[in-house]
Amino acid sequence: MEQKIAIKVDDLTVAYNYKPVLWDIDLMVPEGVLMAIVGPNGAGKSTLIKAILGIIKPIAGSVTIYDKPYNKQRKLVAYVPQKGSVDWDFPTTAVDVVMMGTYGKLGWIKRPGQKEKKAALEALEKVGMLAFKNRQISQLSGGQQQRVFLARALVQNAAIYFMDEPFQGVDATTEIAIINILKELRKAGKTVVVVHHDLQTVPEYFDWVTFLNVKKIATGPVKEIFNDDNLTKTYGINYKVAVNK
Amino acid sequence: MNITEYFELLFTDYTLRTITLGTAVLGAICGMLGSFAVLRKQSLLGDAISHAALPGIAIAFLITGTKDSNILLLGALISGLVGTFWIRGMITKTHLKSDTALGLVLSLFFGFGMLLLTFIQKQPNANQAGLDKYLFGQAATLVESDVRLMVIVTGIALFIMLLFWKEFKLLLFDADYTKTLGFNTKLIDVLITFFIVLAIVLGLQTVGVVLMSAMLLAPAAAARQWTNNLGTMVFLAAIFGAFSGVVGTAVSASQNNLSTGPVIVLIAAVFVLFSFIFSPGRGLLFREIRFRQNRRDLHLKKTLQFMYGIAKTHENSSHPHAIRILNNFHGFTKGTLRKLEEKEWIEISGQQWSLTSEGFTEARDLYNQQKKDE
Ligand SMILES: Nc1ncnc2c1ncn2[C@@H]1O[C@H](COP(=O)(O)OP(=O)(O)OP(=O)(O)O)[C@@H](O)[C@H]1O
Numbered sequence: 001m002e003q004k005i006a007i008k009v010d011d012l013t014v015a016y017n018y019k020p021v022l023w024d025i026d027l028m029v030p031e032g033v034l035m036a037i038v039g040p041n042g043a044g045k046s047t048l049i050k051a052i053l054g055i056i057k058p059i060a061g062s063v064t065i066y067d068k069p070y071n072k073q074r075k076l077v078a079y080v081p082q083k084g085s086v087d088w089d090f091p092t093t094a095v096d097v098v099m100m101g102t103y104g105k106l107g108w109i110k111r112p113g114q115k116e117k118k119a120a121l122e123a124l125e126k127v128g129m130l131a132f133k134n135r136q137i138s139q140l141s142g143g144q145q146q147r148v149f150l151a152r153a154l155v156q157n158a159a160i161y162f163m164d165e166p167f168q169g170v171d172a173t174t175e176i177a178i179i180n181i182l183k184e185l186r187k188a189g190k191t192v193v194v195v196h197h198d199l200q201t202v203p204e205y206f207d208w209v210t211f212l213n214v215k216k217i218a219t220g221p222v223k224e225i226f227n228d229d230n231l232t233k234t235y236g237i238n239y240k241v242a243v244n245k
Numbered sequence: 246m247n248i249t250e251y252f253e254l255l256f257t258d259y260t261l262r263t264i265t266l267g268t269a270v271l272g273a274i275c276g277m278l279g280s281f282a283v284l285r286k287q288s289l290l291g292d293a294i295s296h297a298a299l300p301g302i303a304i305a306f307l308i309t310g311t312k313d314s315n316i317l318l319l320g321a322l323i324s325g326l327v328g329t330f331w332i333r334g335m336i337t338k339t340h341l342k343s344d345t346a347l348g349l350v351l352s353l354f355f356g357f358g359m360l361l362l363t364f365i366q367k368q369p370n371a372n373q374a375g376l377d378k379y380l381f382g383q384a385a386t387l388v389e390s391d392v393r394l395m396v397i398v399t400g401i402a403l404f405i406m407l408l409f410w411k412e413f414k415l416l417l418f419d420a421d422y423t424k425t426l427g428f429n430t431k432l433i434d435v436l437i438t439f440f441i442v443l444a445i446v447l448g449l450q451t452v453g454v455v456l457m458s459a460m461l462l463a464p465a466a467a468a469r470q471w472t473n474n475l476g477t478m479v480f481l482a483a484i485f486g487a488f489s490g491v492v493g494t495a496v497s498a499s500q501n502n503l504s505t506g507p508v509i510v511l512i513a514a515v516f517v518l519f520s521f522i523f524s525p526g527r528g529l530l531f532r533e534i535r536f537r538q539n540r541r542d543l544h545l546k547k548t549l550q551f552m553y554g555i556a557k558t559h560e561n562s563s564h565p566h567a568i569r570i571l572n573n574f575h576g577f578t579k580g581t582l583r584k585l586e587e588k589e590w591i592e593i594s595g596q597q598w599s600l601t602s603e604g605f606t607e608a609r610d611l612y613n614q615q616k617k618d619e
Pocket residue numbers: 016017021039040041042043044045046047048
């Protein structure tokens with residue numbers, strides 16, 4: 001069966017202050033995969049996602065989503081930023097944050113109504129946070145905040161999900177809950193791209209992987225390319241990980 | 246004139262009413278827009294903008310020769326905006342940190358403005374005096390047309406704020422995410438910043454360049470303490486601001502020699518101080534009380550658990566034991582024993598204590614709870 005290409009990145013180069021942090025990245029992500037982006041700290045994983053999403057302007061290269069330029073396809077894409085990127089002391093509640101996921105489809109000026117509220121509550125329920133819906137967000141634990149961010153992306157009802165370290169600082173229960181949601185998304189035919197740090201769990205959680213360290217080292221099915229060779233190329237040291245062959 | 250006379254006059258004296266209305270409206274708009282500045286962590290921006298407005302006033306005077314406040318404030322608006330865009334430009338185009346850029350623009354514009362003011366004061370022109378009121382503010386010089394302008398601008402700001410409430414909130418909380426949803430974040434940002442500049446410029450005549458940023462930040466900082474809802478925070482900040490304006494004007498008008506700006510800012514500062522100490526939830530006082538309560542509770546529970554450990558070894562859990570045994574237990578006091586007895590978790594007779602059945606259940610639940618947490 002011919003697989004559709006969900007995300008296509010061509011010759012992407014990004015620099016902060018003239019120092020290139022991503023160099024000439026080419027990437028093709030087929031529809032319906034659950035893909036991990038792995039690489040050491042500062043490898044440019046977050047930057048890659050931000051550049052794909054147009055948050056950072058690249059100095060060269062292009063991104064297409066289902067064969068059209070990204071800015072024509074925004075409504076197909078949802079984003080879970082790294083948790084530390086916002087101020088959690090902001091005066092708002094969990095359900096309010098989740099509701100923000102509906103703002104894109106609403107567009108300018110139009111206010112969220114009952115329909116949006118209902119969607120937000122459903123998303124909160126999916127991530128097991130319904131009981132916390134009216135909780136001020138600073139009074140949530142790190143893992144709960146992460147779930148709220150996930151719910152906000154779920155409510156966008158997108159075709160492609162980008163998540164920057166959704167497992168950062170969450171306990172085992174939350175990790176399993178999140179991965180189950182991601183697998184459900186894949187089952188529904190969605191494409192999910194996740195920045196992931198725990199190499200041990202890559203073969204168990206993901207079916208596709210991209211190795212990144214400023215340059216793209218390799219990309220493809222986990223079964224074929226998740227090996228010592230690529231790990232060593234990416235992390236610079238001889239990395240021994242048990243790979244489910 | 247004392248305060249009561251002032252409030253009597255307020256209903257009869259036209260000038261006083263104008264001034265009071267002016268400071269109230271000013272306080273309200275500052276509180277409203279200041280909330281945005283506070284939540285964006287752009288506290289220093291207000292300071293930079295207000296100082297950047299000074300040369301505009303001087304230049305407007307040099308060009309037109311009038312002291313018409315509307316024209317001078319137009320000059321202030323223009324140079325305030327120029328300063329703001331310089332700051333933004335510096336941050337995006339160079340490696341400078343934002344506080345460096347803010348500091349640079351602030352001192353550069355303020356220095357230039359002071360230079361121009363001194364120059365103007367040396368001119369043999371009878372019309373020159375009075376520009377220095379923009380340094381520390383003089384509410385007494387407010388006239389009806391000034392206040393009308395304030396009301397109109399506040400009305401427009403309120404309208405825009407309600408119209409773009411959703412977009413403002415989104416940008417304030419998570420700017421990157423706002424971009425991915427397809428909103429033009431630059432436009433929202435410019436809109437917010439423009440209205441902050443407007444509010445600052447409006448306040449220059451009343452509060453002055455030097456203290457204007459306090460007027461912007463204080464009501465918002467105070468309001469944040471009382472609520473976890475953005476709408477309520479903006480509303481409260483407007484109320485606090487308006488109240489500071491009115492009371493500040495009253496105090497300074499009834500004590501002839503006090504200039505209005507500093508008094509208004511001081512009143513606003515009292516709000517901040519009060520809020521930081523007494524607000525429930527975030528206030529220092531309540532936090533301290535809660536902290537002590539928690540510590541005391543924890544203490545009691547630990548003692549109870551220790552007792553449970555001893556009582557458990559007996560078949561009859563309410564078998565009495567000597568108080569002396571507890572002396573080995575770290576942190577045990579007579580007070581704890583009394584508290585436990587008050588709660589009817591233990592009974593004391595002579596030098597002996599015994600667990601009641603409630604005490605036993607309570608302790609067992611605690612014990613199980615702890616096991617589960619581990
Ligand atoms: N705003 C910025 N300005 C300048 N340099 C930046 C900025 N953000 C990131 N960098 C640099 O770009 C490089 C890549 O950063 P990025 O955040 O993409 O790494 P990452 O792979 O996500 O790392 P981590 O695993 O720590 O999250 C790093 O060297 C970092 O120092």
